[in-house]
Amino acid sequence: MPLHVVIVGAGPAGMAAAIEARRRGSKVTLLDEMARSGGQIFRQSAIDSELRVGLPSELKRKADLLSGFNAISDQIDYRANHTAYALFEGPELHVSDDNCSEVLKPDVVIIATGVCERAVPFPGWTLPGVVNVGGAQTLLKSQGVKIGERVVIAGSGALPIAVAAQLSKAGVHVVAVAMLYPMRSLLVHPYALWAGRRVVLEGFSYLNVLRQHDILMLSRYVPLRADGSDHVESVQIAQHDGTGRPVPGTEKRVGCDILALNYGFTVNSELAAMAGVDMTYRPEQGGWIPITDQFCRTSCSGVLVAGDSGGLRGAWVAQAEGRIAGAVASRYYDERAVSNLSQEMSQSFKERSRHQSFQKAMQQFLQLPTGVWGWADEETVVCRCECVTQKQIQTAIDNGHTSLNAIKRNTRAGMGWCGGRMCMQNVAAQVSVGKPSEDLQPMTPRPVARPISLQAIRNQTIP
Amino acid sequence: MTQTADILIIGAGPYGLSCAWWTALREPKAKIVVVDEGDFACGGIGRNASSMRMQWGLELNIKLCKESIAFFEEAGKRLDYPRGIDLRQQGYLLLAHDESTFAQFKANHELHKKNDVPSKLLTPEECGKLVPVLNTEGLVGGSFCHKDGNASPFLWLDALLQAARRLNVEVRMNTRVDRLITQGDRFLVVTREQQDISAAKILLCTDWAAPQLLQTVGIDLPITGMPKQGLVTEAWPEIVAPVVISFKHDFAVSQVLRGNILAVVAQDRPDGDDTRSTPDYLSFASRQILDCLPGLAAIKVLRTWGGVISKTPDMQAILGETELENLYIAVSAYKGFMTSPAVGRIMSEALFDSGAHPEAAPFGTERFKTGNLIPEPLTV
Numbered sequence A: 001m002p003l004h005v006v007i008v009g010a011g012p013a014g015m016a017a018a019i020e021a022r023r024r025g026s027k028v029t030l031l032d033e034m035a036r037s038g039g040q041i042f043r044q045s046a047i048d049s050e051l052r053v054g055l056p057s058e059l060k061r062k063a064d065l066l067s068g069f070n071a072i073s074d075q076i077d078y079r080a081n082h083t084a085y086a087l088f089e090g091p092e093l094h095v096s097d098d099n100c101s102e103v104l105k106p107d108v109v110i111i112a113t114g115v116c117e118r119a120v121p122f123p124g125w126t127l128p129g130v131v132n133v134g135g136a137q138t139l140l141k142s143q144g145v146k147i148g149e150r151v152v153i154a155g156s157g158a159l160p161i162a163v164a165a166q167l168s169k170a171g172v173h174v175v176a177v178a179m180l181y182p183m184r185s186l187l188v189h190p191y192a193l194w195a196g197r198r199v200v201l202e203g204f205s206y207l208n209v210l211r212q213h214d215i216l217m218l219s220r221y222v223p224l225r226a227d228g229s230d231h232v233e234s235v236q237i238a239q240h241d242g243t244g245r246p247v248p249g250t251e252k253r254v255g256c257d258i259l260a261l262n263y264g265f266t267v268n269s270e271l272a273a274m275a276g277v278d279m280t281y282r283p284e285q286g287g288w289i290p291i292t293d294q295f296c297r298t299s300c301s302g303v304l305v306a307g308d309s310g311g312l313r314g315a316w317v318a319q320a321e322g323r324i325a326g327a328v329a330s331r332y333y334d335e336r337a338v339s340n341l342s343q344e345m346s347q348s349f350k351e352r353s354r355h356q357s358f359q360k361a362m363q364q365f366l367q368l369p370t371g372v373w374g375w376a377d378e379e380t381v382v383c384r385c386e387c388v389t390q391k392q393i394q395t396a397i398d399n400g401h402t403s404l405n406a407i408k409r410n411t412r413a414g415m416g417w418c419g420g421r422m423c424m425q426n427v428a429a430q431v432s433v434g435k436p437s438e439d440l441q442p443m444t445p446r447p448v449a450r451p452i453s454l455q456a457i458r459n460q461t462i463p
Numbered sequence B: 001m002t003q004t005a006d007i008l009i010i011g012a013g014p015y016g017l018s019c020a021w022w023t024a025l026r027e028p029k030a031k032i033v034v035v036d037e038g039d040f041a042c043g044g045i046g047r048n049a050s051s052m053r054m055q056w057g058l059e060l061n062i063k064l065c066k067e068s069i070a071f072f073e074e075a076g077k078r079l080d081y082p083r084g085i086d087l088r089q090q091g092y093l094l095l096a097h098d099e100s101t102f103a104q105f106k107a108n109h110e111l112h113k114k115n116d117v118p119s120k121l122l123t124p125e126e127c128g129k130l131v132p133v134l135n136t137e138g139l140v141g142g143s144f145c146h147k148d149g150n151a152s153p154f155l156w157l158d159a160l161l162q163a164a165r166r167l168n169v170e171v172r173m174n175t176r177v178d179r180l181i182t183q184g185d186r187f188l189v190v191t192r193e194q195q196d197i198s199a200a201k202i203l204l205c206t207d208w209a210a211p212q213l214l215q216t217v218g219i220d221l222p223i224t225g226m227p228k229q230g231l232v233t234e235a236w237p238e239i240v241a242p243v244v245i246s247f248k249h250d251f252a253v254s255q256v257l258r259g260n261i262l263a264v265v266a267q268d269r270p271d272g273d274d275t276r277s278t279p280d281y282l283s284f285a286s287r288q289i290l291d292c293l294p295g296l297a298a299i300k301v302l303r304t305w306g307g308v309i310s311k312t313p314d315m316q317a318i319l320g321e322t323e324l325e326n327l328y329i330a331v332s333a334y335k336g337f338m339t340s341p342a343v344g345r346i347m348s349e350a351l352f353d354s355g356a357h358p359e360a361a362p363f364g365t366e367r368f369k370t371g372n373l374i375p376e377p378l379t380v
Ligand SMILES: Cc1cc2nc3c(=O)[nH]c(=O)nc-3n(C[C@H](O)[C@H](O)[C@H](O)COP(=O)(O)OP(=O)(O)OC[C@H]3O[C@@H](n4cnc5c(N)ncnc54)[C@H](O)[C@@H]3O)c2cc1C
Pocket: A008, A009, A010, A011, A012, A013, A014, A031, A032, A033, A034, A038, A039, A040, A041, A042, A082, A083, A084, A085, A112, A113, A114, A115, A116, A117, A133, A134, A135, A137, A159, A162, A163, A194, A265, A268, A306, A307, A308, A309, A313, A314, A315, A316, A318, A449, A450
């Protein structure tokens, strides 16, 4: 009997897993909350856009993966616009669209839900017009929309550079790029978060694009505050002292209508946590990461994790790991067949570990120095959903509430719409200033992973 | 090293902290220590439906809740907590879908009049007017009291905690009590963190978990725990003004000041302390809610959670001294948020009164021996 494999997330990891699992005869269900497959990097345009976002090499990878996927898409149960909102032991996965929900009880679930972006709070960061770098990119990739006329980008790691280049090529005026770490170190290190040799080349071409467009590149710069009456009009930036603290006297004001930020990522690991998967805290990889073995297996029977949702390692790793997970899922209950896979698919295993080793070097750029936690002032909102300020969180900590659960109950940080995805890593950083953060426990994971209407839950199909 | 305390309160929920605050007011010189095995609001108080009512079917409960609601109205001032506790008095609507429940409402109404509880009996149409999203089909009638409502349990607990600390109560979190040992006329309290405490009096406020510690001194009381789950929705403009309880659907639905709707829907579960979310809860709860309040269909659920309620044979609190001298107990029986102000006062008096405290006495442990149980007819 072929196994039923359900894959959550149709990014490179999920698509590769679907192709591989199908190839090996499994019955495959693939769902994604977005209207189109492709995930974060290979997001497909909703319109017939003239814009070709990304470098030729990236576009080629995208075309290859998509054609591989299209070849099997009519042999699998692919559901766009479907959200997985809860996962229980079993595994038992609850999914919904706008009006209905369904309980799936497959043999194996592969979580390939990727990451979301992380910003560091500072005065003005909640003003309209202050966005995530990836948000600007998504708008461009999926709708062909230019997010603004004059864009300032601030952040760390490789994504801000890639997006700056993509925006410039699309004709957006990128006024300045303010990076946390020196460009030089980005150049001497294999700097792309989707690293690898080819990736370094991609990174160089992005930098070339920026040079051609004469964009002001500032390294060791941090944002001090964003200003504007009802929309961002300018941002004040300054050099920092190496630990993230701004150096007085180096302030610069830059006018803009969009400020795009990226200071790393948060993995979408709530489904894994909900099912009871053992997790570990690794801020530079995206917060609480499900612990997996080389076959993507977790501590929870029937639950695999692949791609960035198992820790930020980029699209190359995601694709290789997706293949591995798809194969493992198809043979999940046959231990011998699974252990043979490391031989049988040695190419994918090698590819994954090669790219992974580049990631190690890359991760230092996502390791935020402690000074960044001083950017916010007392009135700066840290939890946007519930409007909780830095001062409220500090008061809670001073009153002895030092677990994330206790801070949540005392301040409401993390109780809102996003379920803490946006703020919890920042709260965790504030709690653990000067302390090891390894043993910091996450908030108790609870259904639902995404907001879902009462009627959709009521209109439920159960097998 | 062993610390000493005149009064050791175990459990920093609303019962423990309200008792601590009231006791510190009465006995400013007493050394009062509160310990809790977890962190802020980790017990039932962090998992409840936030609601409070004086519409009960038993005078004892009416009195506790009337006094408590009057205190909640002034909590900001009494506890010097200017932020306030988000009290929202939009009333409480109890729904009867059968004649016998409505007959109970009528009987209660007489009792309410006697106790100055401003409740009213409503026709199904009046219920529908009050809550436009309500399905009035099959409804026999309702009972409504505008003084009832809800408040934030988190703010309430924070207010109590800060007020108690200002009165020099020492509150130690992350300190679990494993065992009580009698030593002469004192107790040695053994903690997992090996910071033992010697106390003259102990007040046990660990709700459903009380038997674990009572057993260490050979006391057996009929207290059990039962899992109970809730859900919270996104914030919405006012759509269910009063808290709605339906006995047919076994739920309480309560829209709080911030706009979120909290719903606690009862589901048959075996006794125990399992706080995990069960896979079938959400679909079961949404069916019950939408059958009664179909107008909430489009509202999105943000999260579910699980907690444990305390049960006693008559679903009434246990208050007072145990058979062991100087060992006191206050267990809520599933209404410990709304009764905590009054219970704190009563226990602060009972701790120092010689002989039985008149208000605590009916809630005493004796009733389980004599069989004089005091069942509350209006429990969901
Ligand atoms: C904002 C951003 C921009 C990036 N830009 C680049 C770039 O320009 N170049 C580059 O090389 N790399 C880029 N990366 C990195 C690269 O996208 C990732 O490494 C790669 O996409 C990881 O693939 P994945 O399949 O693991 O996850 P993703 O591609 O992120 O796919 C995850 C999918 O899961 C879906 N999903 C998540 N949760 C649920 C749920 N509960 N129910 C249903 N569906 C769900 C999402 O809609 C998404 O489609 C970027 C990453 C981010 C976050």
